[in-house]
Amino acid sequence: MNVIWRTLLVHLRARVRVRRGGSLPANGLSRIRLTTMPTDIDILMHMNNGRYMSLFDLGRWDVLVHTGLWDAMRAHGWYAVVASETITFRKSLRLWQRFDVESRFLGHDDRSLYLEHRAVVDGEIYARAIVRARVLRRSGGLLPHDELFAATGRPEGVPDVEPWVREWAAASRLPSTKKPAPSTWD
Template sequence: MIWRTLLLLWRSRRRYRREGAMEPLEVGVVRLTTLPTDLDLVGHMNNGRYLSLFDLGRFDLLMRTGLWDLGRERGWYPVVANATISYRKSLHLWQRFDIESRLVAADDRAMYLEHRVVVRGEIYARLLVRGRFVKRSGGVLPIAELFEAIGLDPAAVPAPDEWMTRWADDVALPPTKAPAPSTWA
């Protein structure tokens, strides 16, 4: 994955320099191929590999919207708070596919991104991610401050659907400073 990641960052940086920043609400597309190292023992894409490949979609969005450089400059970095994935069809060896990524909603603390694996216009898998930016100095970056830094009107980004908010609340772990004992009930 490290070589794929480095290659993607290089290509995304090149596109950003040639084409300028992409709009924050645009769909980012990354074209990939299923490699032998992506397969599980059954011969199709390993379910865990999808999450790593969806990271590439987020990295592409960060780089091409200008958030990558802005975050490094200001000491901000993205983290995933929650994620849920649904699989529909398998990817097989040497199969070409696109990862489509888009910001779909935001509230005051987090952004919701959707990632899709698409083959010839058909969705094979979909991931919903709730992520936020944190400051290296500590604390969570308010989304309004992030949007202001990239020139995005917060009103232009839809609020999360009620089910998204409920999902995020239902699967959340305790805050980092609260106890989170591993007890099985």
């Protein structure tokens, strides 16, 4: 099953759960159940490392819909983009293996929102990703968090981003799109 169909299915299921009173606070944990499909595996018969990030996108969709952020973004003409991400693998997911994608907001700084995603089997972490995302305006430009929080409310109960996450974000940052970023190798 291609990721676009999974995305639509996750989005629809999340909307149904919200309609039934299943909204999620900003500090809540989202959990969706998935199965490793033939289109997810590589020649070694385990999930391809690149597929994890595509499936973690599904977790972000679930969080956005369940927290109400998706409706606010759509109403105001905003959208989110991933600015950077890192993933650590612990165990391989095999063909037809069932697993949960657990997702939650880690916090925010002056420019970005931070999320954590985990691939979990029977309560055990198989992979973990940290994602730094930004919210942009369809009309152009970065959306200031004051404007985001005015529309959605400032998230309460979201823990501070751990120092190592801030250090990672600073170390992985590329120049702004308004500045040059030449590809030169040492």
